């Protein structure tokens with residue numbers, strides 16, 4: 001008896017694994033500060049919960065919905081894009097999914113034939129490479145520059161005749177960096193010239209602390225780029241709704257229709273109750289989003305200087321979005337006489353009781369990711385522990 005090759009080729013999510021290890025230590029009574037999590041530490045705003053309870057009590061969310069999602073929610077996504085990015089799409093160009101993760105997974109299923117290549121500029125989010133593999137494709141890692149932002153020249157050097165798509169994530173997980181509109185335009189034009197599909201993961205687009213808010217969307221870069229782009233987004237990060245599992249994809253109808261067909265055999269519709277919650281999130285008062293964003297910014301502004309003062313932790317660029325810091329720790333590894341970043345992460349967890357994620361999971365083994373989606377006091381304590389660890 002044996003598992004399928006595809007199941008054997010896939011790695012478990014490193015971020016989830018680290019979180020589990022931290023939880024095990026906590027369960028054993030160790031006071032671990034967990035900076036490995038990729039979700040806001042705030043509760044879902046009360047107004048969203050109240051609207052959802054009302055929908056439940058009115059028997060509005062008991063049955064299946066259309067696979068694409070309910071029309072008011074698809075329209076709300078289109079309206080949100082118009083209001084925030086001045087982009088016009090129709091509700092037919094929107095499909096609601098079980099988290100942005102499922103939008104991405106289904107997208108690779110729809111786009112890739114066995115052997116197709118997908119360009120993944122490093123650092124990249126952990127699931128892209130595994131999802132590409134699950135669809136029979138080959139992830140092609142594009143090595144990062146010092147700026148951690150990919151350029152058309154690098155893409156030109158990496159592209160192959162079998163390349164079908166490129167994944168671009170801005171604001172970026174794990175670095176928190178945000179591409180400018182000019183940088184996105186250059187990449188978009190390059191992808192159009194090669195007739196590639198751009199998978200634009202903009203899940204952190206509303207969590208921006210410098211520059212235009214929200215960050216520029218790939219869909220704003222003209223008709224040619226938009227015709228080659230599938231935007232992926234969702235309510236998880238912006239509205240503190242990771243558990244509700246609502247994401248969406250927006251793109252040309254020939255791709256969105258294929259997504260609906262594939263999803264009709266996978267999840268059917270995303271949970272109706274969660275669609276009601278997402279509708280309330282997108283159409284309701286946006287004040288809680290501004291409040292959460294301000295809290296993230298305060299944390300970033302507080303811990304950025306503390307982190308850069310830790311011996312061996314190098315962070316050239318202050319992040320502008322999302323809720324992550326991604327320092328280069330190769331010097332820290334050397335200073336502690338360790339063999340690898342993994343060993344450093346393990347030593348920090350065991351001795352300093354701070355949980356980080358190794359950069360290896362994001363295609364950049366010289367780095368670690370810290371999430372600041374935790375309260376300010378814990379963050380300050382974590383920085384002090386890291387400093388102690390590095391200086392003793």
Ligand SMILES: Cc1ncc(COP(=O)(O)O)c(C=O)c1O
Nearest residue numbers: 038099100101125173234236247
């Ligand atoms: C870059 C990126 N894309 C997509 C997702 C998936 O988000 P969700 O499935 O919760 O909508 C995440 C979550 O961590 C992410 O960091």
